[in-house]
Amino acid sequence: MSADSRIEAITARIVERSKPLRERYLDRLRSAVSKGVHRSVLGCGNLAHGFAVCSPAEKAALAGDRIANLGIITSYNDMLSAHQPFETYPALIRQAAHEAGGVAQVAGGVPAMCDGVTQGQPGMELSLFSRDLIAMAAGVGLSHNMFDAVVYLGVCDKIVPGLTIAALTFGHLPAIFVPAGPMTSGLPNDEKARVRQLFAEGKVGREELLEAESKSYHGPGTCTFYGTANSNQMLMEIMGFHMPGASFINPGTPLRDALTKEAARRALAITAQGNEFTPAGEMIDERSIVNGVVGLHATGGSTNHTLHLVAMARAAGIVLTWKDISDLSDIVPLLARVYPNGLADVNHFHAAGGMGFLIKELLRAGYLHDDVRTVYGQGLHAYAIDPKLGEDGNVRREPAPIVSHDPKILANVEHPFQRTGGLKMLTGNIGSAVIKTSAVKPERHVIEAPAKVFHDQAGLNAAFKAGQLEGDFVAVVRFQGPKANGMPELHKLTTVLGILQDRGQRVALLTDGRMSGASGKVPAAIHVTPEAVDGGPIARIREGDMIRLDAVHGTVEVLEDATTFAARTPATADLTENEFGMGRELFAPFRAIAGPADHGASVLFA
Ligand SMILES: O=C(O)[C@H](O)[C@@H](O)[C@H](O)[C@H](O)COP(=O)(O)O
Numbered sequence: 103m104s105a106d107s108r109i110e111a112i113t114a115r116i117v118e119r120s121k122p123l124r125e126r127y128l129d130r131l132r133s134a135v136s137k138g139v140h141r142s143v144l145g146c147g148n149l150a151h152g153f154a155v156c157s158p159a160e161k162a163a164l165a166g167d168r169i170a171n172l173g174i175i176t177s178y179n180d181m182l183s184a185h186q187p188f189e190t191y192p193a194l195i196r197q198a199a200h201e202a203g204g205v206a207q208v209a210g211g212v213p214a215m216c217d218g219v220t221q222g223q224p225g226m227e228l229s230l231f232s233r234d235l236i237a238m239a240a241g242v243g244l245s246h247n248m249f250d251a252v253v254y255l256g257v258c259d260k261i262v263p264g265l266t267i268a269a270l271t272f273g274h275l276p277a278i279f280v281p282a283g284p285m286t287s288g289l290p291n292d293e294k295a296r297v298r299q300l301f302a303e304g305k306v307g308r309e310e311l312l313e314a315e316s317k318s319y320h321g322p323g324t325c326t327f328y329g330t331a332n333s334n335q336m337l338m339e340i341m342g343f344h345m346p347g348a349s350f351i352n353p354g355t356p357l358r359d360a361l362t363k364e365a366a367r368r369a370l371a372i373t374a375q376g377n378e379f380t381p382a383g384e385m386i387d388e389r390s391i392v393n394g395v396v397g398l399h400a401t402g403g404s405t406n407h408t409l410h411l412v413a414m415a416r417a418a419g420i421v422l423t424w425k426d427i428s429d430l431s432d433i434v435p436l437l438a439r440v441y442p443n444g445l446a447d448v449n450h451f452h453a454a455g456g457m458g459f460l461i462k463e464l465l466r467a468g469y470l471h472d473d474v475r476t477v478y479g480q481g482l483h484a485y486a487i488d489p490k491l492g493e494d495g496n497v498r499r500e501p502a503p504i505v506s507h508d509p510k511i512l513a514n515v516e517h518p519f520q521r522t523g524g525l526k527m528l529t530g531n532i533g534s535a536v537i538k539t540s541a542v543k544p545e546r547h548v549i550e551a552p553a554k555v556f557h558d559q560a561g562l563n564a565a566f567k568a569g570q571l572e573g574d575f576v577a578v579v580r581f582q583g584p585k586a587n588g589m590p591e592l593h594k595l596t597t598v599l600g601i602l603q604d605r606g607q608r609v610a611l612l613t614d615g616r617m618s619g620a621s622g623k624v625p626a627a628i629h630v631t632p633e634a635v636d637g638g639p640i641a642r643i644r645e646g647d648m649i650r651l652d653a654v655h656g657t658v659e660v661l662e663d664a665t666t667f668a669a670r671t672p673a674t675a676d677l678t679e680n681e682f683g684m685g686r687e688l689f690a691p692f693r694a695i696a697g698p699a700d701h702g703a704s705v706l707f708a
């Protein structure tokens with residue numbers, strides 16, 4: 103069944119726009135594929151180094167070119183709750199590969215930053231750049247040219263985008279993403295947010311706050327709000343990089359392990375040595391990317407993917423724009439209410455029918471391209487399933503439920519929570535920005551108020567503590583772009599702005615920085631480009647200027663005389679504090695060459 107004609111039209115314009123880059127990309131990919139089993143071009147010395155610690159049987163197997171060798175790229179570390187479970191995955195994958203007649207080796211590790219640990223801290227200024235660094239680090243592992251397919255172990259915010267950039271850069275190899283799954287539900291996310299606001303108002307102490315936070319983030323697995331990490335899982339499933347049903351199964355369960363072993367077997371089956379060769383760069387095309395954007399809108403996914411998905415697509419020679427994302431938002435309905443877009447968490451989402459129900463509904467309405475390749479085979483309809491553990495200990499897949507098990511969390515397409523999706527592009531006389539509307543009440547989709555200008559989030563928090571944030575206002579927090587200080591998330595502002603909004607003030611945020619995928623209820627025009635440090639118009643805004651943020655009509659404007667506004671000298675900021683400390687000195691080259699937000703804010707693509 104073909105997709106809705108409007109979606110087909112947007113896909114067609116992406117294909118047309120991408121043609122020059124995509125054709126060159128596919129030529130390079132096919133040339134790499136034509137060289138046959140990649141390790142066969144290695145000299146004996148190279149090969150001996152490459153399998154020195156393998157068993158004699160594995161060495162004999164790898165010396166030929168009939169046995170497939172899986173490279174594992176892992177982002178394991180003990181600190182990220184979502185990545186700690188990966189400690190045991192390589193052994194599981196090696197065993198499954200061996201049982202299936204193949205070999206598996208950890209090809210390399212990549213760094214994984216927790217944006218929860220660095221939120222509001224200097225380390226957050228490395229976060230966005232870590233995405234491209236992860237792609238580069240994965241490339242170092244894969245550059246040994248020993249592998250016939252790759253299994254990527256990653257979950258969180260910048261890690262899956264970085265690994266996807268690597269997977270598409272090594273697009274001549276099949277790639278399967280293996281998640282660790284969400285932690286079990288703890289203190290509800292809205293209760294966590296409530297205690298934070300009480301602490302910010304001095305109504306509870308640090309002990310109560312830490313107790314609430316620790317009950318919310320309490321064990322292995324991905325944090326249960328629908329932020330960037332869980333948006334990543336949705337994307338990997340709907341784009342066909344996951345095995346069907348893999349996204350939201352809790353770590354340490356038999357079904358989780360069965361999915362991991364199944365992924366290892368499947369990776370061996372889709373190498374060039376088999377009959378279902380599925381190179382990642384051919385599997386992912388413009389339709390897969392559009393399916394990813396559709397999934398973002400239908401679930402109220404993270405604003406960070408207006409940066410990451412653009413960069414991920416670009417790695418495959420596909421040019422995705424904010425207008426594509428915004429136009430799809432006007433078509434695709436919101437079908438999920440998961441925090442911050444509702445009170446449920448991803449475990450409740452999965453129990454309500456999860457990805458299988460979502461994909462079934464979106465396919466049924468023509469919002470998704472079904473005619474896509476995936477790691478599982480041809481056609482996205484194979485993902486409209488409910489994963490179960492079979493008697494034999496393997497994965498058994500039942501059809502997705504016909505009706506949602508909880509219509510308050512997962513709606514059908516006839517009765518969506520919102521007729522349009524979650525992510526809109528805003529344009530106007532200060533450039534372009536994005537806004538996530540799915541978590542903002544409709545009565546706050548248009549805000550017109552005077553500007554209060556800050557050059558960092560500490561300034562805004564200090565003004566709050568001094569009782570200076572009275573009345574309606576648009577907080578302009580600038581010099582937070584990629585070239586200024588690495589484009590940090592300013593999620594800590596959600597608490598303060600949320601308090602003022604709850605008191606009845608009409609407030610909004612306007613920034614060239616980012617917000618967390620977990621940010622939500624305060625209207626925020628973010629990722630403003632051109633950024634302040636590049637002399638963007640945001641640098642010409644002055645205290646008291648009237649600002650109008652209109653998510654309904656997709657505009658963000660400074661309501662000052664155009665000639666006067668254009669004649670102003672842009673403000674400057676002292677960024678020396680952002681150049682040193684917590685490793686920021688190591689990323690000066692990244693700040694110097696980072697591209698604009700609407701091109702993915704990447705150091706890899708202009
Ligand atoms: O984009 C995201 O989803 C966020 O970066 C998320 O990964 C981050 O960890 C938040 O900061 C968590 O929320 P709290 O800071 O509210 O715990």
Ligand code: SF4
Binds near residue numbers: 183218
């Ligand atoms: S979801 Fe965010 S807070 Fe949770 S482990 Fe991942 S990066 Fe850290």
